Amino acid sequence: MMTSRFIPALILGAALAVSGCVGTTDVSRDIGADVLPVAAPTEFLDWDVVGVEVDVPRTLTSSEANTIKPRADIVWREDPLGDRHAQVDELMTAALAPAFEAVNGTIPVMIYIEVTRFHAQTQRVRYSNIPSEQEIEFNLTATHAETGELLSGPTHVDLTFMALGGDDAIAADSAGITQRARITERLVRWVNQEFVGPAADTLLVASN
Template sequence: MMNLRAMILTAALGGSLSACAAVDIPSRNAPYESLPAYVEGVAEGYQEIDHLAPEFQPQAVTPVVAVGALTGPGTAAQKSPLLGSGVSVSKVNVRVPRTLKVSEANRYLPQGDIVWREDPVGDRHAQVQAIVQAGLERGVHALEGPVATELDVEVLRFHALTQKARYTTGGVHAIAFTMVLRDAETGEALTPVRQIEANFTAYGGRRALVAIAEGQTQKVRITQELAKVIQQEILRPGSRTPRRGGLILALNKL
């Protein structure tokens, strides 16, 4: 009898110990218990605040141009590039260095930095400067951002077609220049100096004659192309893919 009672006590003790060792299941993800029916109200400080919710909703954000960051100390290369939607260009300065070599040779691929024949023989540097100036001014005319800038450009190469290429094979208008946007008041560079390649197809033969008859002279087409190129390079720097002319374009750069 004693052994039976000992066995019963031992089993009861073991059960109580195993109950203490049971793992408690986390309840942080369990749904809240419903309140008993006799609870008619909510404790002070726990009332719903739905009427305040709109104050915490995100509001529309107006883009801000950080003018101070662009005009503060530091080099132009360290500053964020300006987007065209944030700038306006009050003045375009085009320089055609007198060190650029002019070629008047009537060959398919004359050597030189400036090849231009559509104006009468004269100051080719001044003629090229006027063409580039007109094209760039047309391109920046539509920019109306809050940051007033000036555009500085230096022509590196201006190759149109010679008479021989114009009336036979055609080729490539190979035009290159550097550009930088400066603060209109201080003259400080707001963007790094970048080299731009504005190369595009030059008509020749019958196609050139048709274009001339329609008023699409070399000067007109170059002016239009420069306007498009400068606008793209200010609005989306580096997004434009320049025309690749292969061997002809490479020779035309000599």
């Protein structure tokens, strides 16, 4: 059965070969994890996402400094000390791969995600009242899974949102609402609202 999906406004400019219309939408850095802009359903694209590949380039810097804002591309502390690039890759893939399975039209598409920044909270910031953000940025490219034809991108996506801190962070941790859980929710909501539609919010899954 053929299922049409919204073409996200953020990729309309790169899809001129399919559509004659161009539209844009900016992802706000200030809105909460539970509020995302929805692409206007001005055009349709019958994509079937058959695979998602995440790349966390080794050229990205990583820091273990317990400062307010380390000067690094990757800051991640909710996994044991180890290969932060691999840990970010695992988190992003675990969130995005099942979310994109809901994009199930007829044109087979591969999605490529190149992480450019993944800056979560240090311990010092998370348990203080210092305002902070979860900075999640990447480039997205879509190609035809069979021909390799470029369908969209690379398009830069910034899903940065405000983080919890102090007593709010302690209460969230106690309830199982970790940084991982909130980042996962942010990523899944973005896929749902940009590529599937608001009705797909029910696809949100809990993260371990």
